[in-house]
Amino acid sequence: MPALLKRIAFEVNGSLLEETNTITSESTDGHYISLRPLLHPTKEQTAFPFEWAFAGTNKDITVSKVSEDTVKEDFLFGFDSNKYLHIPNQHEGPVETYWKTIHNGVREETGEIFPMGKAQPGVKFMEMWQPIDFSKQDLVITDGSVTKGRSVTLKIDTAEYFGLIIVVGQWIQGFLSKKGQHSTEGLSFIRAFETSQGTVNTLVKYGSDFSKFPTLFDALSVGTVVDANGASWETLEAHY
Amino acid sequence: MPALLKRIAFEVNGSLLEETNTITSESTDGHYISLRPLLHPTKEQTAFPFEWAFAGTNKDITVSKVSEDTVKEDFLFGFDSNKYLHIPNQHEGPVETYWKTIHNGVREETGEIFPMGKAQPGVKFMEMWQPIDFSKQDLVITDGSVTKGRSVTLKIDTAEYFGLIIVVGQWIQGFLSKKGQHSTEGLSFIRAFETSQGTVNTLVKYGSDFSKFPTLFDALSVGTVVDANGASWETLEAHY
Structure with a gap:
């Protein structure tokens, strides 16, 4: 089923922030794209006002069920703007994430990235995702239960x-x-x-x-x- | 300035959940009400399908600025449904909370309640609040910057x-x-x-x-x- 997810907040090293207007599209067949434009780009950032962007087909992700409310998603990133731009301090290899869906449909994604390679300590992160109504231009909060849609x-x-x-x-x-x-x-x-x-x-x-x-x-x-x-x-x- | 806040998620003892459709109203003068109806009440809960409800005037809250992005709010609860109903395991005395606003307007509330009194260990909690557009019936995500309104x-x-x-x-x-x-x-x-x-x-x-x-x-x-x-x-x- 298709879904449109708005990132509400991002936590890294125990600090909550959100500098972007991030929206992720998930298609019925499991293809995905996440665009993360900056809310308030600095002068230096205006040339490329994005925190990150990535996308992939269902061949670029492995999804497995962990429990009733949690799935594991290993992102292989068919496209990764950081990788394309040869930006250092990116993840290495697939990013393993856990997605827990709570009763109102909100999804909590947790994971760890290894910017220095897996031999070095990783950096834990949490991202909070709100399903939004993909039939409306306003970002309308939904419980993610609408499964029909183009x-x-x-x-x-x-x-x-x-x-x-x-x-x-x-x-x-x-x-x-x-x-x-x-x-x-x-x-x-x-x-x-x-x-x-x-x-x-x-x-x-x-x-x-x-x-x-x-x-x-x-x-x-x-x-x-x-x-x-x-x-x-x-x-x-x-x-x- | 008035605000309407939708609770996105509630974390207690390290566990994220959201069993309610909680919305809090904050008036321009600082009066407040928070209604927390249950999303899926059980048969036993249908007689009173609320997790909690509380409200107060600006005399029932103390707000102080902690830093650029954080305020401290001590809730005194002019009205507290648990207290009214003589439900045990409630907080004792004012609940001290910290509200951090991140760049997209989302507010992270953290605090600790002491159901057994302040002599016993407290229970830490976190609540994530999304400002919503109070001019629309759909729950439309906003950045909380609209300050005009009835x-x-x-x-x-x-x-x-x-x-x-x-x-x-x-x-x-x-x-x-x-x-x-x-x-x-x-x-x-x-x-x-x-x-x-x-x-x-x-x-x-x-x-x-x-x-x-x-x-x-x-x-x-x-x-x-x-x-x-x-x-x-x-x-x-x-x-x-």
């Missing part, structure tokens, strides 16, 4: 580009990276809301290849190729 | 009744208790949303004296007395 995923993996775009309900999130560039100029991101009338309200717009994101997500089938200004996206998933 | 508080303190009702924006929350009764039959609660057309959508309705809550909150002045089916409420605060 779930469409397209992928691009050509000589020039690597990208993923996921549509959950009316919410669109995607990334597009130029292969081999490894600088912020090679990255594009989209977060948008499609109204019931079909108008797309862009909420996050970043990158020189922004026009190469697809914009029409209806009447697709698995395998359908969509062209967006020369970029060829393949439909991985299309649930309506 | 803030109206009425109090009743007669031979028969003790109660408080607070209106923040379009949201109404109130309690009414019969003096000396000390059973659930003596308690009434209201949570409601008033649309811009003036229709009142009742969200929580409890108690045999429900009809004794006032329903009109416009054009009041401090001191104005409002009658609600024989119950006389006095306006403590009226900001429009």
